[in-house]
Amino acid sequence: EPEVTQTPSHQVTQMGQEVILRCVPISNHLYFYWYRQILGQKVEFLVSFYNNEISEKSEIFDDQFSVERPDGSNFTLKIRSTKLEDSAMYFCASSGQGNYGEQFFGPGTRLTVL
Amino acid sequence: QKEVEQDPGPLSVPEGAIVSLNCTYSNSAFQYFMWYRQYSRKGPELLMYTYSSGNKEDGRFTAQVDKSSKYISLFIRDSQPSDSATYLCAMDNGNNRLAFGKGNQVVVIP
16 A cells, blocks of 8 residues: 655654654555654645645745755755754655545654754 | 544554544544544554545445544454554644544554
8 A cells, every 4th residue: 555655764863853754655645744742642745746835824934935846756845054942753655636635644854862 | 632632542452353543623624534543653644534424435444434423433344463553633623734643553463
C-alpha cells in the first residue's frame, strides 16, 4: 500500500541552525501539507501546497519557514533559524485531487532544538 | 471557544467492550469529519472519513456525525488490545486545513 515517507526520523540541532525536513508524498497525490505536534499538544496545521505554490498557511508558518518541491517526488520543509520552541514532531501529509480532507500522514520527524 | 474540543482523558476498557469517543466543534463551516488513530511516536493513520450527518460503518468502527449539534462520535465494537492508541478527531471546512482535537488515549485491557 502506498505511504508517505519522511526523513530523518529524528533530527537534533542547535538553536539558530537551519534544518530541512524531507518528505516523499504518495506518488499520484497533488496536495501536500506540513503539520506539527508539540509534545502533549494538538496536531497543528502549518502549510498546504498545490501546483508548486502555497495554498494556505497558518500564523505559525512565519518567514522562518519555507516549503519546496525540488523535484517530482520530494517535498521539503525548511526552518531557517531554529528556536527552542520549534522542537516538535513534524508530519508531512498528502491527498489526491478531489479528496478533500482525506489526508494521509507520514511517520513524522522528531525535531529537537538544543 | 476552542474550534475542536475533545476530552483527552485516558479511557481504559476491558477487551471486547465498546469504546465511545466524541468531539464537539464550534465552526459550522466544517464539512468533512475524520477520525485518525495514532500509535505512540507514529503519524496519524486515517480511520474514518465522512462528510454528511449520519452514521458510517467500517468493520468494527462506526463514525457518527450530527451537524445540527456540532458533535461527532466514533464507536469501536469488540475492542481489541491492538486498538490501544490515541484517537484524534479532525475537521475540514473544504480548504484542506485540518483542525484536530487533542486526542483520546484508549487502553484496551486483555
